[in-house]
Amino acid sequence: MTTTLGPVLDVRGLAFAYPDGHQALFGVDLHVHEGERVALLGPNGAGKTTLVLHLNGILAAGAGSVAVGGLAVEKGNLKEIRRRVGIVFQDPDDQLFLGTVRQDVAFGPANLGVKGAALEASVMAALDKVGMAEYADRPPHHLSFGQRRRVAVATVLAMEPEILVLDEPTSNLDPTSRRELADILRGLDVTVLMVTHDLPFALELCPRSVVLSDGVVVADGRTFDILTDAPLMAGHRLELPWGFDPRAIDNLPA
Amino acid sequence: MGAGHGHRLHFHGHSPIHRAAPHLKLLALLGLMLVVVATPGAWWPAFVVEVLVLVAVIGVSRVPVGYLAPRMVIELPFAAFALLLPFVADGPRIAVLGVEVSEPGLHAGLTLLAKGSIGVLASLTLAATTEPQDVLRGLDRLGMPDLIVSIMGFMIRYVDVVTGELSRMLVAMRSRGCDPRSPRHWPALARAMGALFIRSYERGERVHLAMLSRGYDGSLPR
Structure with missing residues (x-):
């Protein structure tokens, strides 16, 4: 991890319209600093996934800029940008496409030119971090959904990203798998931006949250403050699960 | 999406056939198939030898016949066509079990059935003893x-x-x-x-x- 004084992720005035004319982002500003865990909240259709696809240059900004560790997301830098930004997509079946877990985790670093023993070491280190080392030689489609999600996280960790971006990391997980994922993420020494509808999960892991609604950032602050701001929540189609009260929790992350 | 454990064709084992290099197995299958296809229809002893070779390989691989046999149903459409041939083909007729059938049709049908069955059984044997990933590696090694x-x-x-x-x-x-x-x-x-x-x-x-x-x-x- 490089030590930069500026933010790891620096999004300024980002606007984007899809080719069909639908504008998804209207000037988004977002900064994530090294070591932070930030939740990106917002209702369906707020532009969260569109924003994520800008972070590693899959989509190109219509206006504004994105920089990762000081390096602008531009055509010439894409290879380095994609090493620095590790995106874990929502459906692990989109991410795991090779015959064995080992090959899938090796895919990213091998594309970066890592070979031989160093490749094997980075694969096993990444699998270790998510507790899946013993499944290295299994085909991904023989794993449970929760295991596949963890392997998907490992495929990205193997690239040693500066920022880990997770799109809906808890979707379709049973409560135990969800808790195991939380333990894994908490133990990682990496900057995290997670897109999620799972507000208790955001509160549990991310001290800071950013709310995206209709293509603009409408709130940026402590997760606890945002989740307890009833008018803000109601105004942007955010709801806590029934019976969940952030005020009743006494060991929030700092 | 549940986790499927469907090894639909592979039969787990540690026989010499399982351990053999996949590209060699692919070449062996290809070789056997070329010989089978090239065998003239009337050379029944040759078919017997080919079947014996295949049965020997299956024996060494220790894949149960009960595992391979039900998977041979994939051949049924071809088998149906082969059984139809004696009835639809022209040529001199002979009586089999009291039914008049075409003699060349009968021969063609039996040959087709024999060649098809050997081919399907040989392919199933490869699939039963080789993981799909290894088949790919073998193809890669062979220059695919x-x-x-x-x-x-x-x-x-x-x-x-x-x-x-x-x-x-x-x-x-x-x-x-x-x-x-x-x-x-x-x-x-x-x-x-x-x-x-x-x-x-x-x-x-x-x-x-x-x-x-x-x-x-x-x-x-x-």
Whole structure:
């Protein structure tokens, strides 16, 4: 991890319209600093996934800029940008496409030119971090959904990203798998931006949250403050699960 | 999406056949098939020798006959055609069990059946003793173009995902009172197939995005 004084992720005035004319982002500003865990909240259709696809240059900004560790997301830098930004997509079946877990985790670093023993070491280190080392030689489609999600996280960790971006990391997980994922993420020494509808999960892991609604950032602050701001929540189609009260929790992350 | 453990063709084992290098097994299968196809129809002793070789290999591999036999049903359409031949072909007629059939048709049918069965059984033996990934590695080693090997790899990886999606769509259709087997509901089935195609296509795009995100530049690493 490089030590930069500026933010790891620096999004300024980002606007984007899809080719069909639908504008998804209207000037988004977002900064994530090294070591932070930030939740990106917002209702369906707020532009969260569109924003994520800008972070590693899959989509190109219509206006504004994105920089990762000081390096602008531009055509010439894409290879380095994609090493620095590790995106874990929502459906692990989109991410795991090779015959064995080992090959899938090796895919990213091998594309970066890592070979031989160093490749094997980075694969096993990444699998270790998510507790899946013993499944290295299994085909991904023989794993449970929760295991596949963890392997998907490992495929990205193997690239040693500066920022880990997770799109809906808890979707379709049973409560135990969800808790195991939380333990894994908490133990990682990496900057995290997670897109999620799972507000208790955001509160549990991310001290800071950013709310995206209709293509603009409408709130940026402590997760606890945002989740307890009833008018803000109601105004942007955010709801806590029934019976969940952030005020009743006494060991929030700092 | 549940975790499928469907080794539909592979039979786990540690026999010499299981351990043999996949590219050698592929070459052996190809060689046997060429010999079988080249065997003239009337050379019955040759077919017997070929079957004995195959049976010996299966014996060494310790794959139970009860495992291979039911999987041979895939041959049925060909078998049906082979059994039909004696009745539809021209030529001199002979009586078999009191039924008049065409003699050349009978020979052609039996030859087709013999060659087909040996081919199917040999292929099943390869599949039972070699993991799909190893078959791909063998093809790669034998110089099959990268692109083809990659496409086959993707097919193996996603066939369960796509068939799972299809079966869930069919369950959802049945749950709403549609019987996909009845011709009356074939239009709905056709639309479901269209939807499945679009979904698979979109999944392909998402897989590609996820690959690009990990630095994919057009060639799969070895």
